Amino acid sequence: xxxxxxxxxxxxxxxxxxxxxxxxxxxxxxxxxxxxxxxxxxxxxxxxxxxxxxxxxxxxxxxxxxxxxxxxxxxxxxxxxxxxxxxxxxxxxxxxxxxxxxxxxxxxxxxxxxxxxxxxxxxxxxxxxxxxxxxxxxxxxxxxxxxxxxxxxxxxxxxxxxxxxxxxxxxxxxxxxxxxxxxxxxxxxxxxxxxxxxxxxxxxxxxxxxxxxxxxxxxxxxxxxxxxxxxxxxxxxxxxxxxxxxxxxxxxxxxxxxxxxxxxxxxxxxxxxxxxxxxxxxxxxxxxxxxxxxxxxxxxxxxxxxxxxxxxxxxxxxxxxxxxxxxxxxxxxxxxxxxxxxxxxxxxxxxxxxxxxxxxxxxxxxxxxxxxxxxxxxxxxxxxxxxxxxxxxxxxxxxxxxxxxxxxxxxxxxxxxxxxxxxxxxxxxxxxxxxxxxxxxxxxxxxxxxxxxxxxxxxxxxxxxxxxxxxxxxxxxxxxxxxxxxxxxx
Ligand code: SF4
Numbered sequence: 001x002x003x004x005x006x007x008x009x010x011x012x013x014x015x016x017x018x019x020x021x022x023x024x025x026x027x028x029x030x031x032x033x034x035x036x037x038x039x040x041x042x043x044x045x046x047x048x049x050x051x052x053x054x055x056x057x058x059x060x061x062x063x064x065x066x067x068x069x070x071x072x073x074x075x076x077x078x079x080x081x082x083x084x085x086x087x088x089x090x091x092x093x094x095x096x097x098x099x100x101x102x103x104x105x106x107x108x109x110x111x112x113x114x115x116x117x118x119x120x121x122x123x124x125x126x127x128x129x130x131x132x133x134x135x136x137x138x139x140x141x142x143x144x145x146x147x148x149x150x151x152x153x154x155x156x157x158x159x160x161x162x163x164x165x166x167x168x169x170x171x172x173x174x175x176x177x178x179x180x181x182x183x184x185x186x187x188x189x190x191x192x193x194x195x196x197x198x199x200x201x202x203x204x205x206x207x208x209x210x211x212x213x214x215x216x217x218x219x220x221x222x223x224x225x226x227x228x229x230x231x232x233x234x235x236x237x238x239x240x241x242x243x244x245x246x247x248x249x250x251x252x253x254x255x256x257x258x259x260x261x262x263x264x265x266x267x268x269x270x271x272x273x274x275x276x277x278x279x280x281x282x283x284x285x286x287x288x289x290x291x292x293x294x295x296x297x298x299x300x301x302x303x304x305x306x307x308x309x310x311x312x313x314x315x316x317x318x319x320x321x322x323x324x325x326x327x328x329x330x331x332x333x334x335x336x337x338x339x340x341x342x343x344x345x346x347x348x349x350x351x352x353x354x355x356x357x358x359x360x361x362x363x364x365x366x367x368x369x370x371x372x373x374x375x376x377x378x379x380x381x382x383x384x385x386x387x388x389x390x391x392x393x394x395x396x397x398x399x400x401x402x403x404x405x406x407x408x409x410x411x412x413x414x415x416x417x418x419x420x421x422x423x424x425x426x427x428x429x430x431x432x433x434x435x436x437x438x439x440x441x442x443x444x445x446x447x448x449x450x451x452x453x454x455x456x457x458x459x460x461x462x463x464x465x466x467x468x469x470x471x472x473x474x475x476x477x478x479x480x481x482x483x484x485x486x487x488x489x490x
Contacts (some may be wrong), residue, residue, distance in 0.1 A: 021149035047229030088114030254285035
């Protein structure tokens, strides 16, 4: 069906069911988002909640609203009958048959689902995961705590998941009673702890492999983003930086793309002339070297390619690494020099520029071997990613190396820059944790530095991620109170 209006397009993206209300007024348009909000707020009869096969259900926590790919709610805690509560994901649909229709039966991202909650029952097919596990199903329409039309009137799906004062963590109240300065100090402390933890991991890498290899591995890992960190690091181990030493960028690209398993066939008929020429140059290098890497190359199956922004695809990142090494064969002396001799106000920009000032005659305008050249060049490593690498790789490496070389000034310069560094691009995890800790309104002057953001993420990893009690046994609220008391006493 061709789309002719916005309304139609919206209907295709977010199916909507018109429900006849109990009050006789206009029909109620029910979307999946409303069903998710009902689950999130647990607008269900809590006593006597049952699955379709008669199991009693006790929801300790509905889970975290997931804004990324995969199930709708992560880390829900649910008890069935008298069993101990289990931790897992929940998928919510309008109809029970949607589990099959949306293809979740074959999707490994749904392997950790422990409950399928549908607003209405449709069809009798049981829901199963890709591993063949049968899932308990809950039909919510029969077990709502109010008629659906009343819930429709009281819930505004646009407020979900963050524009709400509900669903905040138990730490929100103690944090609210503390001054913004105290919370800032607490988050900066947590951020510094995170930075030092990263530095400890990198210390071992430096001791094992040397500073340049450690830096190269860490940069590769960071360029793998969330989904390709592992294969990027494996690639850096199998093709060490010493092997790429002083190679022109195209030769380094041939080795990186070859070992990664991304080199296309030599015969690329049908592609444009520039691609044919470029691929030939890569193969001229690779065919002489491939025996050296026999049994050590990665396969395409080891990479996750679906759902990535074209500019972030791993072959483009590898092209960037080749250019980075060609431009700065020894990266560490440049970092150390920037931290030691550049004016403090210029250090952040200079370090990021080492990563952003890269160009490639082919990849600056391409996203893949199959894509057409873009009219405008796009940075191989964008400014936001470069700043992220400075905070998460360069500064921890500098601290690790400064300690190993017994150069306290270097450690101090890296920690000082970390404390002053402007915030990195926000992401779903930062927004999620900020909402849990502060509700809708982050106190003024908070999260204005990368250190505070990193502290927030550390709280998430140390406390939220380990909590299975819907905050009840979390020790962070206590810690926040003690920290605030100590600050006041000082
Ligand atoms: S788990 Fe702890 S840190 Fe996380 S929101 Fe709950 S009380 Fe706060």
